[in-house]
Amino acid sequence: MCNDSRPAVTTAQSPFDDPNADIILHTSDHVDFRIFRLILTLSSPFFQGMFSLPQPTADAPRSTTNNPNDTQVSQSQTTTNGPPSIDVPEDSQTLDTLLRFLYPNTHTPSFHGLVHAHNVALAASKYDMPIALDKIANKVEAQYVSTHPLHVYLIACRMGWEPVARAAAAYCLDPDRMPREELDGDTMLRSSDAGVAYHRLQTYREACRRALETKLDDMDLFLDEESCESESDGDVHGGISGRCLSRWTAQYLANIKIALLKCPRKDALDNFDLVPLGDCTRCYIDKAHAIATARSQVATELKDALSNVRCNVYD
Structure with a gap:
């Protein structure tokens, strides 16, 4: 008694198991996809041309290929009364997707x-x-x-x-x-x-x-040179005094420049570690406004600088 050495063939999952399908795609891992040739014809000039050729007879042997760039057409040996079968080099996961x-x-x-x-x-x-x-x-x-x-x-x-x-x-x-x-x-x-x-x-x-570095060097975001009154009032916390707001803003912008030169993307501005530490209570509200203003203006300049740089995908 001789053993049948042919690999077992399984049928693909729905919707590629339709018994009314008129073509079978047989994958490299021996899965049959029962589909309608109209879908392939409308989707692919490759298959449209293939289906316009004379189809092999029912008793023609199934041919195989080891070249992943080849696709051969043959009549299924096991379903001589069924739809013709096409051997494709793709595996079932690739073809299903x-x-x-x-x-x-x-x-x-x-x-x-x-x-x-x-x-x-x-x-x-x-x-x-x-x-x-x-x-x-x-x-x-x-x-x-x-x-x-x-x-x-x-x-x-x-x-x-x-x-x-x-x-x-x-x-x-x-x-x-x-x-x-x-x-x-x-x-x-x-x-x-x-x-x-x-x-x-x-x-x-x-x-x-380079484009962003040039843009940042030319930016003028120091909105004012007004000094905080905390120095004269003696209400100083954390050693911030004098022109603390403008100096604090300068440090914030310096941190922004360093971050953007490392990662020239807008989402780099979302890093809260860029905000300098300080607890001058008189400047608290002004600092929040300065953060929003500086971030907005830097984001605008960032977009403008990068929009002038084109990624050349091809020559």
């Missing part, structure tokens, strides 16, 4: 990690699915740009997502959001074009620092 970006009445899927997101994007690009690619780009940006901006930037550069790449580059201005490990140790960052993209990013970050 990709199809959910195409299928009606399904929730927008989430990615299980950046490798997963990258694989789905590459599959959508290979099968020429522009609508799916737009949705994937938006999802990658929403899910990962604030936590993994460098990875998102490099993926976006590779996929041609310029708006996503520029949004990610802006987050990369914060050094705390950049990976601390060596780039050579991260397989996501070792693609053939990653070095060029990373160099452009570093050029952008340095240009932002």
